[in-house]
Amino acid sequence: MINIDFEKGGGLVPVVVQDYKTLEVLMVAYMNKESWELTKKTGIAHYWSRSRNSLWKKGESSGNIQEVKEIRIDCDNDTILLKVNQIGGASCHLGYRSCFFRYLKGDELVIDIPKIFNPEEKYGR
Amino acid sequence: MINIDFEKGGGLVPVVVQDYKTLEVLMVAYMNKESWELTKKTGIAHYWSRSRNSLWKKGESSGNIQEVKEIRIDCDNDTILLKVNQIGGASCHLGYRSCFFRYLKGDELVIDIPKIFNPEEKYGR
Numbered sequence: 116m117i118n119i120d121f122e123k124g125g126g127l128v129p130v131v132v133q134d135y136k137t138l139e140v141l142m143v144a145y146m147n148k149e150s151w152e153l154t155k156k157t158g159i160a161h162y163w164s165r166s167r168n169s170l171w172k173k174g175e176s177s178g179n180i181q182e183v184k185e186i187r188i189d190c191d192n193d194t195i196l197l198k199v200n201q202i203g204g205a206s207c208h209l210g211y212r213s214c215f216f217r218y219l220k221g222d223e224l225v226i227d228i229p230k231i232f233n234p235e236e237k238y239g240r
Numbered sequence: 241m242i243n244i245d246f247e248k249g250g251g252l253v254p255v256v257v258q259d260y261k262t263l264e265v266l267m268v269a270y271m272n273k274e275s276w277e278l279t280k281k282t283g284i285a286h287y288w289s290r291s292r293n294s295l296w297k298k299g300e301s302s303g304n305i306q307e308v309k310e311i312r313i314d315c316d317n318d319t320i321l322l323k324v325n326q327i328g329g330a331s332c333h334l335g336y337r338s339c340f341f342r343y344l345k346g347d348e349l350v351i352d353i354p355k356i357f358n359p360e361e362k363y364g365r
Contacts (some may be wrong), residue, residue, distance in 0.1 A: 117349055129254050131265055138263035140256055143319045155344075187340040188349060190332050194268045196340045207315050215321045219280075219311040224242055 120193040121148055127163055128193055132206065135184035135198035141206035142214040144173070146195060158183050160197060177237055179203035205231035208238075245318040246273055252288055253318055257331065260309035260323035266331035267339040269298070271320060283308050285322055302362055304328035330356035333363075 119128060127145040134141055146154065150161040150170055160181035164171035174180030181199035188195060207214040209230075216228035244253055252270040259266055271279065275286040275295055285306035289296035299305035306324035313320060332339040334355075341353035 116347060117344065129268060131256050131268060133265060140258060140265065140321055143254060143256060143314065186344040188342055188344065189268065189339040190334050190336070190341070191339075194339075196265055209315050211315070214314040214316075214319075215312040216315070217313055219242065219313065222241060224313060 117188060118192060119148075119151060119188070119195070120191065121151075123193050127165070128195055130162065130195045130197060132160065132181065132197050132199055135200055138198075139213055140215055141199070141201060141212070144171075151195070154183060154197075155186070160199060173206075174202065177203065177208075179205055181206070203231070208234060210234045210237070242313060243317060244273075244276060244313070244320070245316065246276075248318050252290070253320055255287065255320045255322060257285065257306065257322050257324055260325055263323075264338055265340055266324070266326060266337070269296075276320070279308060279322075280311070285324060298331075299327060302328065302333075304330055306331070328356070333359060335359045335362070 121128060126147050130144050130146050132141045132144065144162040145165055147163040150163050153161040160173045160183055162171045162173055180202050183197055183199055185198035205212050207216065210232045211228050211230050213228055217224040217226050246253060251272050255269050255271050257266045257269065269287040270290055272288040275288050278286040285298045285308055287296045287298055305327050308322055308324055310323040330337050332341065335357045336353050336355055338353055342349040342351050
């Protein structure tokens with residue numbers, strides 16, 4: 116049995132999302148108990164959106180859902196790691212493959228990850 | 241210039257720590273502004289311990305420090321990704337290479353990552 120410690124983070128735990136093939140870290144999101152149960156039940160990643168304060172099926176509007184290939188839990192039972200198949204190839208709402216599309220070079224941030232889609236076209240903004 | 245958003249998380253941001261060669265996710269920790277500045281300045285990972293409520297130079301007692309090879313920042317500037325060289329080969333205080341040493345199989349957690357050291361010997365507990 117697994118008992119995720121949702122209490123420590125006020126009902127939410129951080130979730131690291133990794134590409135199941137390349138092991139690239141795609142994003143970090145949060146889950147509450149409901150999204151955790153839904154993710155396990157459906158095999159599709161569900162999170163809790165802190166900005167919208169609501170359940171969030173990743174890719175619901177963009178079509179870029181995440182098929183869960185593996186679930187890992189850390190030693191303290193307060194962090195989840197998902198290995199996923201990222202449909203559409205982009206996890207970032209800005210159109211990049213990964214939300215971590217910039218690395219630190221001196222004091223500057225440099226983009227070194229391809230943009231897969233144009234968010235203005237995708238979301239009509 | 242980088243401005244990490246420490247405010248959103250009450251002064252702390254989550255940090256995903258990845259092995260710079262294998263890309264295995266080793267752990268998730270937290271940084272405040274001081275540990276962030278120290279990490280950049282020294283090239284050695286420093287965190288904020290939420291349990292001890294103090295600055296935490298990872299590996300200070302065990303010797304298993306983390307040499308920072310790359311720093312990445314996410315699209316919202318509220319999550320940090322470190323690629324590190326984990327000295328000693330184990331990042332988890334339980335002696336495993338990664339804190340995510342268990343995966344979910346049905347409703348059970350299964351260990352599939354080697355134990356590098358015995359924490360009772362290492363920390364004298």
